[in-house]
Amino acid sequence: MSKEYDAIFSGVIGQDYDMLNLICPLATQMSHLVGETLKNYAENKTEKLTVVELGGGTGITTLALLSAGDNTQILSIDNEPVMQNQAKVHLHAWVESGQLTFSQDDALTALQKLPDASVDVIASAYTLHNFLNTYRAEVVSEIFRVLKSGGLFINGDRYALDDISQHTRATQEEVAGYFRVLIAEKKLDVLEHWIIHLFNDESENHVMRQSVALQQLQTAGFINVNLAHRVAVNALVMAIKP
Template sequence: MTEVVAPEAGPATSQVERLFSGSIGAEYHMLDLICPAAAAMSKRVGDFVASLSFDAANCQTSLSAFEIGCGTGTTTLGLLESRRGLTILAADNEPAMLSQAQRNLSRFIDEGRLRLVETDALTALRELAANSQHVVASAYAVHNFKDSYRDLVLTEIFRVLRPGSMFVNGDRYALDNIAGQTRLTQEEAHGYFKVFSAINRFDLLEQWVLHLFSDESADHIMRLSPSLEKLREIGFTPVEVHFRDGVNTLLSATKPAA
C-alpha cells in the first residue's frame, strides 16, 4: 500500500502543483516517444549511484536513499538495480503516477527495499532526520517546481544528507543563453506536433504543450548556471555536471564531510 502523507498547509506547500494528473500521467509511457532521452537519463542516474564509493564512516551494508518525484518508477528501478544494499523512500504527489510505480515495483516493495509515499517532496523531506540519507536522487522532477519551492527543497536535501553524501539529479536544466533555449523549446514543440499528430492524439499534444509552457515559465524555468550557483550557496561542494546534451543534464552536489 502507498502511504499518504498530508502536506501541512502553509505558504511553501501551497506552491505545490499537480502537473501529471490527466492523460499525461495516465499515459506517461508516451514520454518515450517525445523524449527518448528521459529513459536514458533514468539509467544514467542508476549507473552513477552504482559508481559511488562510500567511505568507511559512511559505509554500511544498508544504504538509505530518498527519491524525489518517482513517478511511475523508471528511475527508481535504475536506483534499486544499482546497488543491492540500497533501500529507497520515494515520494510523489500524483496518485495516478504512484499507482503505476506500485504495480511496476511491487517485488521491491514486498522485499522491503522500497517504500512509496504520496506527498509532495518538501513535506516528505521535512519528515526525515538530519544527516540520515546516503543519497538523494531524482530525475525530471525538480524542474517542475516553482523557484521558491525548489529552493526550500534543495535546502532540505542538504539537511537530510549525511556529510560526504550527495544529491544526484538527472533533469532538464535550461540553457543560460535565452535565444538558444527558445530554439530548443521550439524544436521540442515541433517534435510533439509531429509525434502526436501522427497517432491522432491531439489530447496528449495539448497537455504536453501546456506542460512545456509551465516548464519554460519565468517562475519555473531551471537554468543551469543559476542552479549550480544556488547549490553552492546552500553549502554543497563540489557541484559537478557529469553529462549535458541540450537541456538534459546529470549533476551531483555533495554535502561536505564534517
C-alpha cells in the same frame, strides 16, 4: 540506451515507459543515467545505503535506482497518487522484498519529516524543474540538511541553458519533435498535454536556469557541484555534501 535495457524497463513499467521513450527518449536516458550514477557511488560502499527519490512518478527512475544494486533502501516520494499507484503496481516485487517504500507527501514535507544527516543519496529525475522557484530553494536546503556528510545529490532534469536564445531554439526543436512523433501516433491529447505543460516549465517562476541552479547548490553548502551529459535542455547534476 541499448535495446536490451529498453526491453527490461518496458517489461516492468509497460506503456508509460514506451510512450515516454517515444516522445522524449532523452528523459528515459536521463533516468538510466541517474541509476548508473547511484551504481557508481554504491560500488565503493559496504553498508546499506538509504536513498530518497523525489517525484518517482510511474516508477521509471525508481526502477533505474533499484537496478543499481540491492544494497539500497529506497523511499520514493510523489504527491500524485495516480502516478505513484502505478509505480506501486509496476514495482511490487521490490515493495514485497522490503527494499522500496513510498511516501505520498509532497517533496518538501517529506524531507522535513526526515532527521538531519540521515540519508546517503537523494536522487530525482524531471521533478525539480516543476517546482516554483521559491519551493525549490526550500527543497534544496532540506536536501542538504538530510544528507549525511559525503552524501550525494543526483538530479537528471531540464536545466535551462544560460544562453536564452540557444535555450529558445532547443525548446523549439523539442516542440517540433513532439508534433512529429505524436501526430504520427495520432496522440493529439498527449500532444496538447505536453505543450500546455511546457508553458509551465518555461514560465519565469519555474524555469530552472543552469547557472542559478548550480549556484543555489553551492550556496546551500554543496561541493563538487557538477553538470554533465547535457543534451539540448536536459542535463545531469551531481553534488556532494561535505
